[in-house]
Amino acid sequence: MEESGYESVLCVKPDVHVYRIPPRATNRGYRAAEWQLDQPSWSGRLRITAKGQMAYIKLEDRTSGELFAQAPVDQFPGTAVESVTDSSRYFVIRIEDGNGRRAFIGIGFGDRGDAFDFNVALQDHFKWVKQQCEFAKQAQNPDQGPKLDLGFKEGQTIKLNIAEVLLYPGHSLSLPPLTSGETLPNLQDQLPARPSRAQAGSSSDLSTIFPHVTSGKELPCLGQRKEDEALLSWPVFGA
Secondary structure: OOOOOOOOEEEEEEEEEEEOOOOOOOOOOHHHHOOOOOOOOEEEEEEEEOOOOOOEEEEOOOOOOEEEEEEEEEEOOOOOOEEEOOOOOOOEEEOOOOOOOOOEEEEOOOOHHHHHHHHHHHHHHHHHHHHHHHHHHHHHHHHOOOOOOOOOOOOOOOOOOOOOOOOOOOOOOOOOOOOOOOOOOHHHHHOOOOOOHHHHOOOHHHHHHOOOOOOOOOOOOOOOOOOOOOOOOOHHHHH
């Protein structure tokens, strides 16, 4: 997927705290209780932005917007952002200064709702990234995508609705919708009575049954109906 030059804002939280954290000695995970939570190293605003597939956690001054630290995130969950084991309001993020130096710091929110929004913003972004990658693969290999089965399944039926069947000029017969298992009715049972030969000798009798037929003309013949076709610079890095 192509990298977009446009940077969008995914989440803004006006109150976040930053903590220095001790090195993790084991693989049991980080614990916020070990961070001296009553003495944050820095406090300010947090913004999450996205540029292409990458997300960026930015820690900024509340008033001036000056960047304090930034954590690029290439996947979530992952090593760039980790939850702690003893609280839902604290996380460990990996910040970078742009010169190849990295450090892990702790961040925390005073409100659980802010921590929830932080988490969901990252989840939604990388869910979108995954979808875009799948769409790109399908576009490159369209034959490997799911195929639409238009065939009839066993036991499946269809309904055929015939609104009108033309009999004679000026005469029509309305038929009810067909349901599964039904057949068309005998059209001969629906026809008006054909005049007898004795009646056919009188033009006045013919005009009674077929008003449009005049004397001397033959009766129209009922034709066979044609079947329809199916349709960062800050103390954590040191001097």
